[in-house]
Amino acid sequence: MTVVSTVPVSLGERSYDILIQAGLLERLGGRLKKLGVKGKVGVVTDRHVARHYARNLLGTLKRCDLEAVPIILAPGEQSKTLKTIEHILDALARHRFERSSLLLALGGGVVGDLTGFAAAIYQRGIPFIQIPTTLVAQADSSVGGKTGVDHRLGKNLIGAFYQPRAVWIDPLTLRTLPMREWIAGLAEVIKYGVIADEQFFAYLQREMSGLLRRQPDIVAAVVKRSCEIKAEVVTSDERESDRRRILNYGHTIGHALEALGGYESLIHGEAVGIGLVQEADLACSQGICDRTVVAKIRDVVQAAGLSDRMPPWSPAKVWKAMLHDKKVSGGQVVGVWPERIGYVRMAPIDERVFHRWYADSRSMSAGNKSFCKASV
Ligand SMILES: NC(=O)c1ccc[n+]([C@@H]2O[C@H](COP(=O)([O-])OP(=O)(O)OC[C@H]3O[C@@H](n4cnc5c(N)ncnc54)[C@H](O)[C@@H]3O)[C@@H](O)[C@H]2O)c1
Numbered sequence: 001m002t003v004v005s006t007v008p009v010s011l012g013e014r015s016y017d018i019l020i021q022a023g024l025l026e027r028l029g030g031r032l033k034k035l036g037v038k039g040k041v042g043v044v045t046d047r048h049v050a051r052h053y054a055r056n057l058l059g060t061l062k063r064c065d066l067e068a069v070p071i072i073l074a075p076g077e078q079s080k081t082l083k084t085i086e087h088i089l090d091a092l093a094r095h096r097f098e099r100s101s102l103l104l105a106l107g108g109g110v111v112g113d114l115t116g117f118a119a120a121i122y123q124r125g126i127p128f129i130q131i132p133t134t135l136v137a138q139a140d141s142s143v144g145g146k147t148g149v150d151h152r153l154g155k156n157l158i159g160a161f162y163q164p165r166a167v168w169i170d171p172l173t174l175r176t177l178p179m180r181e182w183i184a185g186l187a188e189v190i191k192y193g194v195i196a197d198e199q200f201f202a203y204l205q206r207e208m209s210g211l212l213r214r215q216p217d218i219v220a221a222v223v224k225r226s227c228e229i230k231a232e233v234v235t236s237d238e239r240e241s242d243r244r245r246i247l248n249y250g251h252t253i254g255h256a257l258e259a260l261g262g263y264e265s266l267i268h269g270e271a272v273g274i275g276l277v278q279e280a281d282l283a284c285s286q287g288i289c290d291r292t293v294v295a296k297i298r299d300v301v302q303a304a305g306l307s308d309r310m311p312p313w314s315p316a317k318v319w320k321a322m323l324h325d326k327k328v329s330g331g332q333v334v335g336v337w338p339e340r341i342g343y344v345r346m347a348p349i350d351e352r353v354f355h356r357w358y359a360d361s362r363s364m365s366a367g368n369k370s371f372c373k374a375s376v
Pocket residue numbers: 046047048049052075076077080107108109110111113133134135136137140141142143144145146147156173174175176177178181268
């Protein structure tokens with residue numbers, strides 16, 4: 001018997017379980033049957049994921065007398081648009097999906113966000129299940145019910161909070177993930193250690209080489225702990241009015257860098273990796289944490305194979321991009337600052353403080369040293 005881990009997400013009548021089990025994908029038909037699913041099931045996925053998993057998945061659904069309707073999208077962030085939503089809705093309407101029909105989101109965060117949003121608005125809401133296949137999606141985006149698409153004026157600008165009926169995770173799917181995507185996902189995992197769990201952070205310090213080799217027991221443990229932390233944060237603040245914002249640590253600078261790079265030169269997790277270190281450095285420059293905290297975060301980020309260096313954009317450009325983020329409130333950039341490993345606090349940051357830090361860290365940046373290292 002393979003081990004099944006269950007992490008509950010307790011949100012009243014919108015509660016659901018995250019199930020983590022190696023080999024789950026092969027038994028998906030049976031699991032759906034047990035849930036009482038009948039008839040049509042829409043399988044939304046992208047071409048890369050379909051290449052690896054669609055045939056088997058459609059086979060298991062068929063063996064269980066379920067009629068699978070595959071909806072295969074172009075991969076990548078460029079697909080996260082209203083146009084793709086229209087394409088999904090067209091397919092659902094054409095195949096006469098009803099209120100009770102189910103959608104499966106098989107893929108990374110892009111497929112998950114798109115499928116969730118289509119499920120939220122088709123006939124005012126139909127059920128969907130997240131079956132995440134990237135580390136970002138297994139550890140982060142499939143849990144919590146944020147769904148949506150990008151707009152040309154901003155990422156994730158259009159969307160809805162809409163919870164899945166379940167999140168089913170098969171860590172074996174991570175074996176086919178390209179290395180760049182794998183490493184990018186590690187940034188989100190490191191984030192959890194910094195914001196909420198010093199022990200988990202220490203585990204990542206210790207086990208990073210096994211994690212980079214995708215050792216199954218370490219991968220399963222890391223995905224599970226990430227889901228637990230995400231579930232805990234989300235259940236305490238489903239609609240991001242307060243505590244949920246701690247999940248944005250690394251993302252204030254991260255999102256700005258991602259946007260400045262046109263979502264190509266840096267993929268999400270790569271930008272967040274830089275954000276984790278630079279935001280800690282910024283916290284240190286404001287006296288919020290001491291430099292050992294920055295050094296520890298930098299070491300883990302580097303050990304994961306992520307960059308910790310600011311790309312050479314001007315501070316004015318970076319600040320402007322930070323102001324564009326939709327997390328900005330009343331024109332203020334609110335950052336998430338580590339006080340120590342496992343504990344963060346939220347506070348607004350002043351433009352002058354940001355510029356002073358940027359100039360100080362740049363002035364010694366022949367080796368891209370941090371403000372805090374330099375002030376030893
Ligand atoms: N909803 C949320 O709470 C939330 C949280 C974080 C990120 N996100 C969103 O998630 C998206 C990023 O997600 P992502 O990093 O998973 O990117 P992604 O969905 O674009 O997947 C990355 C790449 O990996 C490929 N892929 C996926 N699974 C694979 C597998 N098992 N084997 C081989 N290839 C595979 C995909 O085809 C794609 O090319 C962004 O749009 C971001 O905004 C949402």
